[in-house]
Amino acid sequence: MEEISMKRSWHSRDWSRLVRLFNGLTFYERFEQAIILILIALIMLVTAIATVHLISAVWHLIVDIGIDPIKQEIFQEIFGAIFTVIIALEFKHSLLVVLAQHENVIRVRTIVLIALLAVARKFILLDLNKVSAMELFALSVAVLALGIVYWLAVRL
Known part of the structure; x- marks a missing residue:
């Protein structure tokens, strides 16, 4: 009951x-x-x-x-x-x-955090023997840019 x-x-x-x-x-x-x-x-x-x-x-x-x-x-x-x-x-x-x-x-920081997680997932799945240096550089720049945007979004 x-x-x-x-x-x-x-x-x-x-x-x-x-x-x-x-x-x-x-x-x-x-x-x-x-x-x-x-x-x-x-x-x-x-x-x-x-x-x-x-x-x-x-x-x-x-x-x-x-x-x-x-x-x-x-x-x-x-x-x-x-x-x-x-x-x-x-x-x-x-x-x-x-x-x-x-x-x-x-909020922007939530979207950026999700994007950072997605790029981190991509890094984990990368086969370093099959990826070009340019692709690795592009992903690194994307992480850096997303990190800066996230840092700015948290500060503001």
């Missing part, structure tokens, strides 16, 4: 929070908030699928292949999958902040 009461309380609390969220908003602001809710749901789905893929890859690594520190490609794949999950979580978090604070835009 207590468990049913707790479930009703939890659902009613969430519902009242959602109603409070939409009270006092214009039609377009409600539209934006609804889109953000849909995006959050989609990102949660993608994150769950990426996490299942990561668990499967790690399980395969441990059980079928065995952890072999010589095989760099395997570790690159695993860490790439970890970064995919981290990027998705950071993106979802930024949308939750926008939703909770009734902001209309995602």
Whole structure:
């Protein structure tokens, strides 16, 4: 009986929070908030699928292949999958902040942070034997530029 009461309380609390969220908003602001809710749901789905893929890859690594520190490609794949999950979580978090604070835009520093994570993921997945020096230089310049923009965004 207590468990049913707790479930009703939890659902009613969430519902009242959602109603409070939409009270006092214009039609377009409600539209934006609804889109953000849909995006959050989609990102949660993608994150769950990426996490299942990561668990499967790690399980395969441990059980079928065995952890072999010589095989760099395997570790690159695993860490790439970890970064995919981290990027998705950071993106979802930024949308939750926008939703909770009734902001209309995602902050620049959040976008730059997600871009930095994506470029860091790219660095992890790079095969240094197959990448040209120019491509490595371009990625390095991108990281430097994103780092400077992030630093400026945090300072302002």
